[in-house]
Amino acid sequence: MNVGIISTGRYAPKLVLDNKRLEQLVDTNDEWIITRTGISERRIIAPSREMPTPEYCKENSLNYNEEMWKWLNETENVYYMGKMAGENALNSAGIKKEDVSLLVVSCNSPLFVFPSQAAILRKMLSLDNAEPWAITSGCTSSIFHMKFIDTYLKQHGGTALSICPDALSATVDWSDRNNCVLFGDSAGAIVFSEVKEGGIQSYILGSKPSFEIALRTGLENQTINTNPLEFSYKKQIERPYFYMNGNEVFKFATRIMGGSNDYEGVIVEALKACGKTVEDIDLFIPHQANDRIIDAALKRCKINRDKVARTVDRYGNNSAASIPVALDEAVQEKRIKKGDTIVFAGFGADLSYGAAVVDWSY
Ligand code: COA
Numbered sequence: 001m002n003v004g005i006i007s008t009g010r011y012a013p014k015l016v017l018d019n020k021r022l023e024q025l026v027d028t029n030d031e032w033i034i035t036r037t038g039i040s041e042r043r044i045i046a047p048s049r050e051m052p053t054p055e056y057c058k059e060n061s062l063n064y065n066e067e068m069w070k071w072l073n074e075t076e077n078v079y080y081m082g083k084m085a086g087e088n089a090l091n092s093a094g095i096k097k098e099d100v101s102l103l104v105v106s107c108n109s110p111l112f113v114f115p116s117q118a119a120i121l122r123k124m125l126s127l128d129n130a131e132p133w134a135i136t137s138g139c140t141s142s143i144f145h146m147k148f149i150d151t152y153l154k155q156h157g158g159t160a161l162s163i164c165p166d167a168l169s170a171t172v173d174w175s176d177r178n179n180c181v182l183f184g185d186s187a188g189a190i191v192f193s194e195v196k197e198g199g200i201q202s203y204i205l206g207s208k209p210s211f212e213i214a215l216r217t218g219l220e221n222q223t224i225n226t227n228p229l230e231f232s233y234k235k236q237i238e239r240p241y242f243y244m245n246g247n248e249v250f251k252f253a254t255r256i257m258g259g260s261n262d263y264e265g266v267i268v269e270a271l272k273a274c275g276k277t278v279e280d281i282d283l284f285i286p287h288q289a290n291d292r293i294i295d296a297a298l299k300r301c302k303i304n305r306d307k308v309a310r311t312v313d314r315y316g317n318n319s320a321a322s323i324p325v326a327l328d329e330a331v332q333e334k335r336i337k338k339g340d341t342i343v344f345a346g347f348g349a350d351l352s353y354g355a356a357v358v359d360w361s362y
Pocket of ligand 1: 027028029032033036037139177178179181244246247248249250253289290317347348349
């Protein structure tokens with residue numbers, strides 16, 4: 001049995017935060033951001049009202065459970081983005097919700113440790129027959145999904161919905177120019193099922209965590225105002241922040257993607273695992289963190305520049321959402337046809353890394 005991708009979807013917030021507007025928030029400039037990262041603008045969630053608290057509901061004689069689901073379903077938040085992307089992907093495949101047997105969700109910016117991201121989205125999407133799995137591995141999450149879903153569906157059959165929503169705008173320090181210029185919010189979704197032709201061919205996964213050099217963040221995101229244009233310093237400064245040593249992550253990312261003297265890198269490794277070479281690539285979909293990291297991978301692996309999907313200029317780094325969002329954009333733009341070989345490659349928090357090769361089935 002072959003497991004492959006049968007449709008994709010995405011959601012991006014309407015609020016666009018371009019570099020010029022960022023210049024008003026923090027000591028940065030458009031030229032620095034573009035030359036160092038390739039990012040011109042990013043999307044940011046803007047919830048229309050604050051999340052209800054148990055105290056607020058009690059004072060106003062409201063049912064906290066009902067108010068929470070209303071907030072999650074009606075305001076723009078990380079789970080709302082996931083729901084919209086998931087619905088888009090199911091609609092474009094014409095899949096009924098009752099036919100989804102597996103839901104896999106990754107979110108690096110959840111509002112709760114539990115209930116899990118998968119349990120929340122299962123309810124929001126009314127996926128009553130789906131097993132909810134939350135599997136989060138930083139920005140590489142969508143590639144981890146591919147291996148898990150491939151293995152699971154080969155054993156159990158059925159249809160899987162993978163959703164990666166992320167809103168790192170809620171975790172970065174909007175007064176720290178080293179980090180806040182890099183990230184944006186959005187959600188991507190992919191539907192997997194049995195396919196007659198093509199499908200997932202190979203995957204390589206791993207991680208090398210480091211508290212010193214890499215990415216880490218606190219979990220207390222509950223009360224944060226996620227709109228940087230209206231953000232409150234005081235509220236945020238009391239909070240544990242997203243931390244990243246950008247230079248070290250840069251070195252790690254370029255080596256992992258493109259290889260070095262003693263290592264061939266994940267792209268070549270995943271291609272070799274299914275008997276292919278870089279010449280077989282029809283479309284390369286890398287994690288969208290920085291144009292320079294993407295360009296280094298292209299150069300080292302000798303991949304033609306026309307064969308890469310790029311969204312980093314308009315979305316910034318959308319964390320786990322970045323690969324599925326770039327894939328959906330490529331599908332919408334009709335850059336992929338049946339039989340094409342697509343290579344996905346990513347890296348991120350956990351210092352996770354991975355690559356997968358998929359032959360397109362439709
Ligand atoms: N605007 C203007 N100047 C800035 C700035 C900003 N937003 N951020 C940093 N600078 C300054 C620094 O303070 C430094 O100034 P100094 O030389 O006076 O000390 C200078 O720019 C150079 O900083 P440096 O860190 O050397 O830049 P860089 O070329 O390495 O680029 C990153 C920094 C973060 C863009 C780059 O290292 C990177 O992309 N790393 C990977 C991050 C990543 O992908 N993370 C997510 C993984 S999923």
